[in-house]
Amino acid sequence: MTSIPYLVLIMTCLAGLFWGASCEGAYSGNFLIENCNWRRRHFLNNLGAKVNVSIARFADHNLSRNLTCITNIYALEGYLRLKVSRFSLLGSSSCRTSSERLKIFHHGLQTNNYITWCGETYAEELYFKDTVVLEYNTGLHGEGDGFDIEVSRVGRPCGNVQTLAVTNKTRLLYSPLYPDPYPHRLDCYYRLLGPGKNLRIRSLSHDIEWDETCDYDVLQINQRKFCGSEIIDVLETAQSTDTSVTFSTDGSYAGAGYVLEYFNEQDLSVVCDGDTSLNPIDLQGGENSHFIELKIKQTGRR
Numbered sequence: 634m635t636s637i638p639y640l641v642l643i644m645t646c647l648a649g650l651f652w653g654a655s656c657e658g659a660y661s662g663n664f665l666i667e668n669c670n671w672r673r674r675h676f677l678n679n680l681g682a683k684v685n686v687s688i689a690r691f692a693d694h695n696l697s698r699n700l701t702c703i704t705n706i707y708a709l710e711g712y713l714r715l716k717v718s719r720f721s722l723l724g725s726s727s728c729r730t731s732s733e734r735l736k737i738f739h740h741g742l743q744t745n746n747y748i749t750w751c752g753e754t755y756a757e758e759l760y761f762k763d764t765v766v767l768e769y770n771t772g773l774h775g776e777g778d779g780f781d782i783e784v785s786r787v788g789r790p791c792g793n794v795q796t797l798a799v800t801n802k803t804r805l806l807y808s809p810l811y812p813d814p815y816p817h818r819l820d821c822y823y824r825l826l827g828p829g830k831n832l833r834i835r836s837l838s839h840d841i842e843w844d845e846t847c848d849y850d851v852l853q854i855n856q857r858k859f860c861g862s863e864i865i866d867v868l869e870t871a872q873s874t875d876t877s878v879t880f881s882t883d884g885s886y887a888g889a890g891y892v893l894e895y896f897n898e899q900d901l902s903v904v905c906d907g908d909t910s911l912n913p914i915d916l917q918g919g920e921n922s923h924f925i926e927l928k929i930k931q932t933g934r935r
């Protein structure tokens with residue numbers, strides 16, 4: 634399919650918004666609504682308007698395999714904020730075609746501009762402009778607990794300080810509109826609060842306007858400034874973790890922005906007494922998101 638029919642659908646629906654006509658019948662394609670209980674579209678016309686998109690806890694539903702549920706959310710000429718309060722799908726964080734998964738599209742299903750989440754790795758907050766499309770698929774191997782996402786219309790991205798909880802599971806932090814260019818004149822401020830030492834923050838993707846002293850657009854983690862496409866890998870080892878992450882942009886060039894991952898790095902010790910073999914260590918969370926460092930300390934011979 635080309636993107637033209639999709640555009641026509643969108644236009645039909647937008648026209649429907651103005652003339653009060655229904656566009657329910659205007660959708661086509663190989664998706665089912667079945668019992669995700671999602672409406673196909675929501676128009677958030679006013680600032681502060683909200684809608685919840687959820688997949689119930691597994692015990693409460695019974696969806697078929699490879700079932701796709703789609704909802705389109707529109708805020709004409711406005712920003713949409715996604716606040717994710719629960720996200721737990723079955724399987725690992727690396728997505729396969731058989732995984733239970735959630736795709737989040739910027740401009741519509743026919744674009745390549747989307748992010749995909751599997752397992753339990755997600756961002757607490759995301760921003761989109763004008764439209765966001767959520768496409769959930771049950772996968773082939775069963776379902777996890779599900780998710781709760783509140784989508785609200787906001788005036789600008791990053792209105793308030795966001796407090797993000799750091800745990801031993803990987804979480805993500807995206808620049809607003811990622812991977813579309815981030816908006817001008819942003820002032821985003823996050824406080825990462827964790828239970829203890831070893832907060833690790835790493836970039837998975839990083840494209841911010843470059844300047845020798847990062848004077849234009851800048852991502853700052855505590856006192857350290859990052860811009861350009863320099864790889865970020867920060868380990869904060871303070872006893873109590875309260876790390877500030879800010880992202881400020883000016884009125885000129887904008888890059889694709891960043892995706893950061895953050896988690897509490899674990900310190901696991903294994904005792905080899907010369908007699909026993911090592912036991913496997915079970916690391917929670919995304920399988921490709923842990924930094925494993927092996928330190929061997931010789932303490933004596935038997």
Ligand SMILES: *[C@@H]1O[C@H](CO)[C@@H](O)[C@H](O)[C@H]1NC(C)=O
Pocket residue numbers: 683684685781783
């Ligand atoms: C969305 O869910 C949250 C928490 O689950 C609830 O407080 C809020 O009222 C819901 N909003 C809407 C628009 O249903």
Ligand SMILES: *[C@@H]1O[C@H](CO)[C@@H](O)[C@H](O)[C@H]1NC(C)=O
Pocket residue numbers: 695
């Ligand atoms: C779930 O769906 C299957 C197949 O559609 C059906 O056989 C089964 O009874 C359903 N289970 C529940 C708890 O509804």
Ligand SMILES: *[C@@H]1O[C@H](CO)[C@@H](O)[C@H](O)[C@H]1NC(C)=O
Pocket residue numbers: 663699730731773
């Ligand atoms: C899932 O369904 C889609 C559309 O119905 C189909 O194209 C795809 O091959 C199916 N995937 C698997 C893994 O069966």
Ligand SMILES: *[C@@H]1O[C@H](CO)[C@@H](O)[C@H](O)[C@H]1NC(C)=O
Pocket residue numbers: 800801802899915916917
């Ligand atoms: C991760 O954190 C949870 C909750 O704080 C804890 O129960 C669990 O044991 C931790 N996992 C590891 C591998 O440290």
